[in-house]
Amino acid sequence: MTHDHVTATGRHRRRLAVxxxxxLAIAALQVVGGLxxxxxxxxxxxxxxxxxxxxxxIALGAATVATRPPTPRRTFGLLRAEVLAALANGLxxxxxxxxxxxxxxxxxxxxxxxxxxxxxxxAVVGLAANLVSLRLLHGGRHESLNVRGAYLxxxxxxxxxxxxxxxxxxxxxxxxVRADAVASVAIGALILPRAWSLLRTVLDVLLEATPxxxxxxxxxxxIGETPGVLDVHDLHAWTITSGVSALSAHVVVADDALxxxxxxxxxDELSACLADHFAIEHCTFQLEPAGHTxxxxxxxx
Numbered sequence: 001m002t003h004d005h006v007t008a009t010g011r012h013r014r015r016l017a018v019x020x021x022x023x024l025a026i027a028a029l030q031v032v033g034g035l036x037x038x039x040x041x042x043x044x045x046x047x048x049x050x051x052x053x054x055x056x057x058i059a060l061g062a063a064t065v066a067t068r069p070p071t072p073r074r075t076f077g078l079l080r081a082e083v084l085a086a087l088a089n090g091l092x093x094x095x096x097x098x099x100x101x102x103x104x105x106x107x108x109x110x111x112x113x114x115x116x117x118x119x120x121x122x123a124v125v126g127l128a129a130n131l132v133s134l135r136l137l138h139g140g141r142h143e144s145l146n147v148r149g150a151y152l153x154x155x156x157x158x159x160x161x162x163x164x165x166x167x168x169x170x171x172x173x174x175x176x177v178r179a180d181a182v183a184s185v186a187i188g189a190l191i192l193p194r195a196w197s198l199l200r201t202v203l204d205v206l207l208e209a210t211p212x213x214x215x216x217x218x219x220x221x222x223i224g225e226t227p228g229v230l231d232v233h234d235l236h237a238w239t240i241t242s243g244v245s246a247l248s249a250h251v252v253v254a255d256d257a258l259x260x261x262x263x264x265x266x267x268d269e270l271s272a273c274l275a276d277h278f279a280i281e282h283c284t285f286q287l288e289p290a291g292h293t294x295x296x297x298x299x300x301x
Contacts, residue, residue, distance in 0.1 A: 223274075
């Protein structure tokens with residue numbers, strides 16, 4: 001079985017490719033529209049979309065790399081490439097938010113002259129394309145860090161398109177060109193919390209924190225209730241990549257439960273328990289007799 005079947009990002013690779021193509025096409029259209037209309041807002045939004053396209057390309061590339069099989073040197077293959085790509089996406093979002101705010105301040109001081117008609121037409125097309133991209137990524141945003149990062153970037157594009165449309169309408173109807181700067185600050189304020197949320201999740205994975213969906217004390221109770229189990233210690237759970245969690249534990253068992261025959265199926269019971277109740281299939285257990293405690297190093301639980 002390849003990793004493409006077990007990673008969350010791999011299941012959405014085709015949709016990421018479609019979103020990447022749409023984003024690049026709209027960015028090119030915005031460059032042309034910005035040059036024709038003289039709209040710095042469109043050119044800035046085009047740069048925004050190119051940055052996001054780079055983030056989606058990173059996520060797509062990581063999903064492809066993560067399908068490579070394990071090797072003796074990298075026993076989990078390159079599954080963590082997805083997490084590193086999500087980290088890059090989060091950092092791109094932070095840079096983008098800061099850039100938007102700085103650009104908004106600059107435009108407040110020196111608002112550009114634009115031709116509203118072309119600006120609005122291109123912005124509406126961009127808005128429609130972003131809505132399509134959001135729809136494509138909506139289902140996978142809770143499954144994969146990379147799809148979530150791409151979703152947030154497209155959401156930022158959508159807000160950028162809305163800002164251009166609104167500012168274009170205001171400029172065309174009232175002549176108040178600073179509307180674009182106000183909308184840009186609002187976009188930056190919306191992007192930053194989402195970027196921090198993504199980065200926090202990535203850092204939890206890299207620091208091997210317990211998966212957010214997993215109650216480790218409940219896991220401990222379930223292991224302790226398995227027939228033949230006397231105690232559990234050094235219980236650890238972590239995320240390898242989106243949708244792939246792992247767990248290890250030292251399990252103290254009664255002497256008569258250490259047999260590997262049909263009367264001592266402790267390992268089968270433990271594996272089935274964690275797979276059924278907690279959806280963790282990659283588990284490593286060290287079974288120990290009660291007298292082995294004296295030979296153990298410091299416990300880490």
